[in-house]
Amino acid sequence: MSRSELDGVLPDSPLFMVKYDGHACVVNSILLKMLPGEIRGMRGYDAESGEMQQEAFFAITDYVTGSISPLKLIKNMLDAYDTISSRGFGMIHTAESVGFPRNLDVDLVRWLSRGGRSGFQTRVFFQTMNTSKVLKRKLPRIGGCFATALAGCFGSMDAALLDCPREDHRHGVIHACLPTDEGMDLCARNGIQIPLQPFFLNWPQEPSSYLREILGEREAALNPLRTLHDRGILLAGGSIQ
Structure with missing residues (x-):
């Protein structure tokens, strides 16, 4: 496209x-x-x-x-509730705080969910590393997916920079597609793990035929799980690869 x-x-x-x-x-x-x-x-x-x-x-x-007006936003949210519930769903997990001024989307979702009479359950995951914003709203959970993907986890940067070197580090490489021989040797030698999703090997949205069209012969080496395992590299589950 x-x-x-x-x-x-x-x-x-x-x-x-x-x-x-x-x-x-x-x-x-x-x-x-x-x-x-x-x-x-x-x-x-x-x-x-x-x-x-x-x-x-x-x-x-x-x-x-x-740039979306608050009134339009409310209408779209209500339409989404109606559409999803009409198809038999009973719970929404929302990942909010993605660009709306003053985190307006977070509060709108909370208010709309309180006013519903259909028994629909809503779980708000505030995408932020600023815990004060979450605590102020008395939310029982925090999202932070993109922030934690970049920073690791709460306190991880301080732990990595202030207490090193470490004998039991937990370094990992995500998005480790098409690893080179040199890269795999480096990971095995230094105990670097690879968080990944085996499901990507059979992903309907990116079938092998599509990947081969783009990568050619390299497609077979895109996610070489057996090779990584045989080289002694620790493979771990991850939400993104």
Whole structure:
């Protein structure tokens, strides 16, 4: 999918299409012209194709979600409740705080869930590392998925920098696709683990035929679990690979 293809479908209105795994997006020309200037210098920005990744993707996501009016947001949330419940679902796990001013989406979800009479259960996972925001709202849980993916966990940075070297470190490498021989030797030698998801070997959204078209012969070495295991590398379950 490219900017020119989106322009062919919707040339007169802004269009923001997120990749199914939530890590990239494609925008059309109208939206591209609307974006703040500082985004253009961010890593992952590609005006030619319209595909945005890395920091540019998250900045654009914040811009787009922040531009939605509160009334429209409430209507969309209520429509989502109706649609999901009509299909037999009884619980929603929401990952909130993704660009709305003053974390408006977090509070709206809480208020809407309290006012429901359908017995629908809602669990809010506040995506933040700032525990005071969560405690102030008396939420029983915290999300922090993206923040912890980057920082490790609460206190991990201090533990790594202030108490080193360590005999029992827990270093790991995520997104360790297409590992090189040198990289695997380094991991085995230094006790570096690989958090991964074996499910990716049979992922309907990215079948082997699709990967082979992109990678050619390298497709077989994309996630070499047997090779990693035989080299003595610790493999661990992870939410992202």
